[in-house]
Amino acid sequence: MPNMSAKKNEMPSQAPDVRNKNFEEVALGYTPELAADEAARCLNCKNAPCVTGCPVHVNIPGFIAKLREGDPDGAYHVLSASNALPAVCGRVCPQETQCEAKCVRGLKGEPVGIGRLERYTADYHLHHPGKPVEKPAGNGHKVAVIGAGPAGLTCAGELAKMGYQVTIFEALHIAGGVLVYGIPQFRLPKEIVAAEIENLKTLGVEIVTNAVIGRSETVDELFEDGYEAIFLGTGAGLPMFMGIPGESLNGVCSANEFLTRVNLMKAYRDDTDTPIYRAHRVVVVGGGNVAMDAARCAKRLGAEEVSIVYRRSEAEMPARREEIEHAKEEGIVMRVLQNPVEILGTDGRDRRVRAVRCVRMELGEPDASGRRRPIEIPGSEYELECDFVIMALGTRPNPLISSTTENLETKRGGVLVADEQGKTTREGVFAGGDAVTGAATVILAMGAGKTSARAIDEYIRSKN
Amino acid sequence: MYRIVKKRDLNPTVSLMEVEAPMAARRAKAGQFVIVIPDEKGERIPLTIADYDRERGTVTVIFQVVGTSTLKLQHLKEGESVYAFVGPLGRPTHTEGLKNVAVIGGGVGNAIAYPVAKALHEAGTRVTTIAGFRSQDLVILENEFAAVSDNFVRMSDDGTWGTKGLVTDALRALIENGEKFDEVIAIGPLVMMKFVSLLTKEYGIKTVVSMNPIMIDGTGMCGGCRLTVGGESKFACVDGPEFDGHLVDFDEAIARSAMYREQERHSYEATCNLFKGVE
Numbered sequence: 114m115p116n117m118s119a120k121k122n123e124m125p126s127q128a129p130d131v132r133n134k135n136f137e138e139v140a141l142g143y144t145p146e147l148a149a150d151e152a153a154r155c156l157n158c159k160n161a162p163c164v165t166g167c168p169v170h171v172n173i174p175g176f177i178a179k180l181r182e183g184d185p186d187g188a189y190h191v192l193s194a195s196n197a198l199p200a201v202c203g204r205v206c207p208q209e210t211q212c213e214a215k216c217v218r219g220l221k222g223e224p225v226g227i228g229r230l231e232r233y234t235a236d237y238h239l240h241h242p243g244k245p246v247e248k249p250a251g252n253g254h255k256v257a258v259i260g261a262g263p264a265g266l267t268c269a270g271e272l273a274k275m276g277y278q279v280t281i282f283e284a285l286h287i288a289g290g291v292l293v294y295g296i297p298q299f300r301l302p303k304e305i306v307a308a309e310i311e312n313l314k315t316l317g318v319e320i321v322t323n324a325v326i327g328r329s330e331t332v333d334e335l336f337e338d339g340y341e342a343i344f345l346g347t348g349a350g351l352p353m354f355m356g357i358p359g360e361s362l363n364g365v366c367s368a369n370e371f372l373t374r375v376n377l378m379k380a381y382r383d384d385t386d387t388p389i390y391r392a393h394r395v396v397v398v399g400g401g402n403v404a405m406d407a408a409r410c411a412k413r414l415g416a417e418e419v420s421i422v423y424r425r426s427e428a429e430m431p432a433r434r435e436e437i438e439h440a441k442e443e444g445i446v447m448r449v450l451q452n453p454v455e456i457l458g459t460d461g462r463d464r465r466v467r468a469v470r471c472v473r474m475e476l477g478e479p480d481a482s483g484r485r486r487p488i489e490i491p492g493s494e495y496e497l498e499c500d501f502v503i504m505a506l507g508t509r510p511n512p513l514i515s516s517t518t519e520n521l522e523t524k525r526g527g528v529l530v531a532d533e534q535g536k537t538t539r540e541g542v543f544a545g546g547d548a549v550t551g552a553a554t555v556i557l558a559m560g561a562g563k564t565s566a567r568a569i570d571e572y573i574r575s576k577n
Numbered sequence: 578m579y580r581i582v583k584k585r586d587l588n589p590t591v592s593l594m595e596v597e598a599p600m601a602a603r604r605a606k607a608g609q610f611v612i613v614i615p616d617e618k619g620e621r622i623p624l625t626i627a628d629y630d631r632e633r634g635t636v637t638v639i640f641q642v643v644g645t646s647t648l649k650l651q652h653l654k655e656g657e658s659v660y661a662f663v664g665p666l667g668r669p670t671h672t673e674g675l676k677n678v679a680v681i682g683g684g685v686g687n688a689i690a691y692p693v694a695k696a697l698h699e700a701g702t703r704v705t706t707i708a709g710f711r712s713q714d715l716v717i718l719e720n721e722f723a724a725v726s727d728n729f730v731r732m733s734d735d736g737t738w739g740t741k742g743l744v745t746d747a748l749r750a751l752i753e754n755g756e757k758f759d760e761v762i763a764i765g766p767l768v769m770m771k772f773v774s775l776l777t778k779e780y781g782i783k784t785v786v787s788m789n790p791i792m793i794d795g796t797g798m799c800g801g802c803r804l805t806v807g808g809e810s811k812f813a814c815v816d817g818p819e820f821d822g823h824l825v826d827f828d829e830a831i832a833r834s835a836m837y838r839e840q841e842r843h844s845y846e847a848t849c850n851l852f853k854g855v856e
Contacts, residue, residue: 284663284794284796285794286614286621286660286661286663294798322661323600323661323662323663324600324663325663325664325666325795325796328604328664328665328666328796329600329601329603329604329663329664329665330600330603330604350796350797350798351797351798352798352799352800354800354803354810356810360810361803361805361810361829361833363832363833363835363836364836366799366800366801367799367800367801369798369799369800370793370799370800370801373793373794373798373799374793378620378621378793379618384618385618385619386618386619386620386645386646386649386844387620387621387793388837388840388841388844389840390836390837390840462831462832462835463832463835464829464832464833511796511797511798511815512797512815513796513797513815
């Protein structure tokens with residue numbers, strides 16, 4: 114008999130006023146009992162609408178059925194067949210707008226906790242790895258993947274399973290892309306990312322770090338080196354600023370810089386050398402997941418007050434509800450319907466931030482994005498005191514590769530031109546993830562990586 | 578890991594290090610830089626390329642000990658390795674079409690001025706090098722500069738090497754004596770580059786400066802290295818590191834270079850004590 118409870122089982126998690134002082138993971142994951150109980154809520158629908166909501170088409174009822182049977186190894190087997198990074202997705206996917214949004218149980222009550230069960234299954238495997246996967250037999254063809262983020266890792270994993278010899282070139286010194294430099298430890302422990310990457314290596318994927326394609330080596334040289342196809346999973350790493358006065362003051366940085374210092378360079382730990390400014394009053398500008406991550410990191414670094422300044426209202430924030438709620442629980446102040454117009458600095462030579470001048474906003478008619486357009490209220494300016502400002506306004510693709518590769522076209526916003534299969538305007542070059550879509554989610558990038566892997570396979574077969 | 582094949586101390590605080598890095602060596606050019614991480618817990622340090630050898634697959638950097646990470650780097654020995662060595666990054670120096678150039682180096686900036694002077698010399702440009710140091714004991718690359726310069730002007734703050742005075746004094750004297758430079762390339766402390774640029778602006782001589790701001794990734798990702806150039810925000814790592822000296826907002830760059838001074842000082846003192854304990 115299915116478990117007919119209208120609510121999904123909560124995951125145990127750290128209390129807000131405890132977790133906002135440490136970098137340990139917020140949510141602690143289901144116990145075996147909670148997982149079994151939650152798995153019993155799945156009705157195993159024949160048409161499985163949840164699967165249609167998943168960009169990588171995980172066989173969701175299939176893996177949950179295995180959990181119900183008390184077979185977590187079997188569940189992992191089903192899950193990992195279509196998802197290269199399940200421990201990551203179980204944590205950072207916006208399930209509420211994807212698989213869980215389609216769940217039949219959601220019509221009357223809460224949907225099945227698919228994300229939580231995915232996380233449970235993947236974590237079970239990390240702790241009980243069992244027999245290592247066997248490296249597939251090689252087919253003798255070489256493919257290069259640029260960027261070891263979600264799109265590149267997924268594409269590489271899929272190709273390796275088909276027998277391709279895959280080399281990933283990563284610009285930073287650690288593989289993972291946004292999973293290691295962007296998403297904080299308390300939301301996605303780096304040990305989890307490292308373990309998922311180890312799984313890929315056992316499939317035979319080679320990862321070359323410290324390789325900045327476009328500078329260290331070009332796409333053309335990779336073809337000369339014998340790679341038959343190239344996948345660009347280079348993400349959207351170029352930070353945007355507002356272009357207002359005072360943005361060059363000391364104490365103003367991009368969320369990318371702040372998060373890279375904290376996450377990749379581990380500046381929050383005493384045993385690392387990268388400095389971080391220990392601010393007292395922090396203003397984070399923006400309303401996306403990155404803004405929430407930056408604010409929550411700043412709080413954990415000891416800031417007395419951390420505010421998010423966002424020009425629309427909370428309802429329009431692009432961040433996941435869960436992230437907004439978590440941030441509020443941890444004491445982050447939401448200053449909505451206001452927008453910075455200038456950053457004010459101290460006098461004297463060191464030019465540090467002392468305040469942000471904000472203007473209050475109201476919402477007008479919907480704009481092109483469908484959200485109501487924010488309009489300044491004349492005469493409503495005020496100064497918000499602070500000693501650190503983090504700009505979390507979004508990112509654009511890095512032009513390093515597009516500007517050094519012939520016949521590779523980009524369009525507005527610097528994104529690469531690619532079709533639904535990821536084919537770019539240059540033969541043999543495929544692309545997917547944020548490099549094509551602009552900043553989006555981990556799972557969409559993974560979906561694109563998977564689609565391109567199939568297209569690359571077809572392309573190479575057609576040539577041979 | 579990237580093996581250190583040669584390590585030489587050029588003066589008490591400046592060292593040369595030749596590192597095995599075939600990928601970086603393959604495309605390295607004068608004016609570009611690399612990111613070096615001494616050990617797993619170290620910072621990503623941007624260092625301009627001092628030399629490279631494509632056949633040996635090595636890149637040479639010359640660095641001054643200014644904080645924890647460069648101190649750690651200085652303590653590494655030949656045969657040991659650095660954790661990461663990434664490059665080449667940034668845009669190379671433009672050397673084409675130049676006939677008569679003054680290359681000005683200040684302090685450890687001379688380490689970066691040298692490959693530029695060498696590249697120009699090899700391209701057939703007339704090279705005047707003006708090298709400035711605080712005093713004779715800090716002089717580096719004297720013979721190397723002499724070999725690639727048509728005119729080599731030595732300047733020191735205290736008069737112990739060459740002429741007593743600033744590099745700008747020497748530059749002004751040359752220009753006043755009728756030397757027609759089609760470009761001045763200045764590499765050194767921000768204050769020096771600022772005053773060289775102010776001087777050449779008076780005479781209308783195009784001036785290129787090499788900026789070395791605080792940065793993390795070196796690929797355009799963090800924006801920490803942003804500078805205001807001609808009223809626009811530029812990233813030194815991808816748009817530079819070389820810029821038109823007449824357009825750079827030096828006062829802002831000087832203020833930004835002090836962002837982490839307090840933390841850097843604490844960290845440096847702690848690391849010094851650590852090394853003292855070991856030795």
